[in-house]
Amino acid sequence: MFKKFGFVAVAGLMTLGAAVTPTEAVAQTKINPWQHCGIGAMIFTDNGVAAAISNIIWDLGTTAVASATISPESCGTTLVTVALLIDSSYDQLAMETAQGSGEHLNAALNLVGCSATEANVNALRADLTAVATSANYVEMAHEEKAYSYYSSLENVAASCGA
């Protein structure tokens, strides 16, 4: 439930970027959007009351303008968009990566300038296998899993245009 509220809050602060080239995506490495772009704070603020209200009134459509801000200097629009996609859809992305296809997987790869080729999908599957088979996968925080996937995507982006 808290994910939903946080997501609503963030949505008002960003716009969807066009697909970028792999070079641009790679240029934004070293940044953990969950730590450096305010996403973690907004996404994972577990305000139970606010979340409940947000869910109750959703179709009234609260826009829930967030007080937190994203620094445009350190966090490009595309980087935030990639992070938000992974954050909102990690479970779908993990499932589709394991399956080898799916709309979330296509969207994530497209955002970093790649396509769902066998090589790219296999690279993501290999990384996910390493993460999912780790002993602490079940206990891993959502943002850890999400950042792990983000890092895999960065690696794919670095090579997919080569």
Add this chain to the structure above:
Amino acid sequence: MLRPFPACLLALLFSSCFISVAAYSQSLTPEQAAQSRTWLKLLHFDKTPAFGRPHSAVIDPDFFLSAHGANNPTAELEATINALQMPDAGEGEHAACKFPARAMWLEEQGLVTPVTAQCEKRDEWLQKHSKNEVGVMFASGYLGNPASFFGHMLLHLGSNTNTNQSPIQLLDTSLNFGADTQGDSILPYMWKGLFSGYTARYSSAPFFRNSALYSESEMRDLWHYEFNLTEHDRRFLIAHMWEIQGQDFDYLFLSENCASRIARTLELVVHENLAHSPMPWVAPEQVMIQLSNATYNGEPLVRSRLHKPSRRLQTEQYYHQLNEQQQRAVVSLWANPAKLEFNDNAFRMLSTTDRAPVVDVILSHLLTLEESGSELPIAELRQQALVQRLQLPTGSGLKPEPAPAPIENASPSGMWRATAFAASERSNGLRLSARPLHYDMLQSDSTRMPYAALELGRVDLDITANTVRLHHLQLFDVTNLHARRTPLHEVNEIAWQMKAQISNRSLACNSCLDGSLELNAGWSGYFNGWVPFALTGFQVRTTGYQDGFLAATLHAGFFRRWNSEHSSYLTVSHLDSLQGQSGRLSSLKLQHRSQLSREFDLRFHLATDTYGSEAGFGVSYYW
């Protein structure tokens, strides 16, 4: 970081807007222009109160360049013309930056030649959506939240689904019109929503955010309707969307909501009354139907319809695509709800290729379970399934199934019905029924919500030789049988019912009205199309003709949709307030619906209770 947008490209973008100036130029005088339909639509000048002057629905002063602009379109037009010709300070605050659609239209009318202004954010928006098609996204009704009963609408900007063979819809853009409810609790929220106190605004977000909320979390089907707009109107409308984002509008839940505002926004280029309503509310479903029926330049406005099934529906469809051995494997390996036994023989006997769809169904269902608040160890189960799936080959052959009928094919919400009835203990007669909203169990289907009812305000009047009497007033009846169409675990999806009514105490009398509020919850199942159910709960009621203000309730029966035209619903009930015979009632009711067309159906019912019986045959008209 967005790439810099070359000035020449921007010039081309705008010039293409003006290629068709001659075709659209009306050569209006400023006075005529100020009263023209397009100018009034640009200002959202659609508020016509019973007392007071017409005014704009926008209440944000930043939307107006004249101090009187909200009430005076002429003053706003003059102020806009002046502002568009002012020198640009280069700060992105020029009128041409804030109001590109106004600038386009006024230039087309020959009323202004806007100065060239530096508008980075405007250009960013226009560039990003320069190839987008305009459409709407409709989220089906959601019984988990009264505010969502009638669906929700979003404006949608995305790739052309006709020419793009594999559009990545998740990366499209949604414009949500929503109220800022300031964190109000439920009572002020209801009061302000119904009677004023909230403002609403458009906000832009990537579609994947809405997909996550509606499809993956609330398990609602989504429909994307794409419009067949000319290049000029497409660009004009997208430019207008830039103007209205973040502007505060009047908001009322019933009449000034997402559906009415989106309809009014689209009326900028669609010359129809898309927010028309014979009732004092505008429902998303109603606007979707009107969009479906609308014509544009002599052609249907809607060019294409795409259905995006909810996660739950996808899982059900995938399960039923499994062959018998695979289905048996799903059940067998997941016999213990808290653990997946991939060493189970039924699973191991399958070929590697056949195992993949089995695990895919489980993974998909785990997404549903997590969102339904399951108490199962979802994280552990998901890890097991994920690791197993990663060992199997990619691809599974599971595919989305054909879309259900779109909402415009469903029977309308409003209903008139005439029923001839014969009663054992009362006079025979004619029952006239009316209902403004929305659908009963016999009408439920995949288009709205299967195995559910949402009836508001149904009135049944009995006319006999001498009298006209109220037989039944259904204030509301919200029922969700939550029928499980797979044997997969669903721990928290209970069937439930909530209803309030004024009705005769029994079938033996015609002037023995009592009021009641009833809450029930329980079990439902799905067996080859039969949906049996058993609900229990309590009823709080008046005691004019019965004893005990609180009674225990028990309802059991079945629902069956035989085919797209025929459905039946049987309910056996027992109510008991533990006050003896006068506080007790047993009843049985069998109803059948035969749909003749979208607007007409035939109804047949047999009912009996402790004191009397009744049979009836009726014809309904839906509007």
